[in-house]
Amino acid sequence: xxxxxxxxxxxxxxxxxxxxxxxxxxxxxxxxxxxxxxxxxxxxxxxxxxxxxxxxxxxxxxxxxxxxxxxxxxxxxxxxxxxxxxxxxxxxxxxxxxxxxxxxxxxxxxxxxxxxxxxxxxxxxxxxxxxxxxxxxxxxxxxxxxxxxxxxxxxxxxxxxxxxxxxxxxxxxxxxxxxxxx
Numbered sequence: 692x693x694x695x696x697x698x699x700x701x702x703x704x705x706x707x708x709x710x711x712x713x714x715x716x717x718x719x720x721x722x723x724x725x726x727x728x729x730x731x732x733x734x735x736x737x738x739x740x741x742x743x744x745x746x747x748x749x750x751x752x753x754x755x756x757x758x759x760x761x762x763x764x765x766x767x768x769x770x771x772x773x774x775x776x777x778x779x780x781x782x783x784x785x786x787x788x789x790x791x792x793x794x795x796x797x798x799x800x801x802x803x804x805x806x807x808x809x810x811x812x813x814x815x816x817x818x819x820x821x822x823x824x825x826x827x828x829x830x831x832x833x834x835x836x837x838x839x840x841x842x843x844x845x846x847x848x849x850x851x852x853x854x855x856x857x858x859x860x861x862x863x864x865x866x867x868x869x870x871x872x873x
Contacts, residue, residue: 696858698865703823707736710821711743713839714790719844723816724752724788729759729805730776732794734856736823740792750792755780762804784813790839794854794865796822799833824852824865856866 700708718724721744728737734756741751758776791805802872821839826846828836844852850869855861 693869693871695867696864697867698824698842698854700863701783703841703854703865704824704864707739708743708746710823710839711740711747714740714821715744715749717819717838718788721749721752722789723786725755725781725782725784726752726790726792726821727755727757727784727805727809729757729801731793731859732793732854732856733757735856736794736821737792740821750816751784755784757791757805757808759801759804759808762808778808778812780812784809784815786814786816788817788819789815790819790821792821794823795852796820796825796835796837796840797830797852798806799831799835802835803833818856823854826852 711738714724715721726737726741728734737754745751756779758778760776789809791802793801796802802820809815809818819838820835822837823841825837825840826844827843829845830848844867846852846867850867852865852867854865855863857863
């Protein structure tokens with residue numbers, strides 16, 4: 692496997708801090724904002740963004756976690772018994788600005804599934820998207836754009852971008868990975 696590091700631990704920290712600053716800038720009434728992390732990587736990043744907002748002396752928005760397993764359009768391909776985890780939204784999303792958080796934006800299908808899932812919980816005033824890494828629009832299958840982006844990396848179809856976080860037992864970094872052809 693060929694692996695190229697594109698974000699170090701420090702880069703991830705800086706990107707999260709920048710995203711937090713832009714969220715505050717764009718949403719002066721932060722009390723009308725809730726953050727919802729898409730399980731798994733997005734949930735960890737949502738907590739980090741919340742902490743970054745608090746470091747900027749703002750009252751941080753509440754966080755929820757969304758499991759989208761049964762909303763995916765490919766869930767039948769995952770296996771005969773997909774693992775469905777708990778969605779935790781301990782607040783109403785009605786009339787709130789919901790900031791969906793995920794690690795990588797690629798085809799847009801995960802975000803579409805997350806928006807479908809959110810609608811089962813209420814009617815937000817607005818949905819915004821915070822992404823650590825955007826793979827660019829060339830592979831987008833659904834017209835989705837992020838409002839807050841750490842960075843954009845254009846890759847080939849054969850490459851993947853993986854975000855490794857300490858919450859999952861790794862040291863923080865993101866990498867473009869490509870299988871070596873045999």
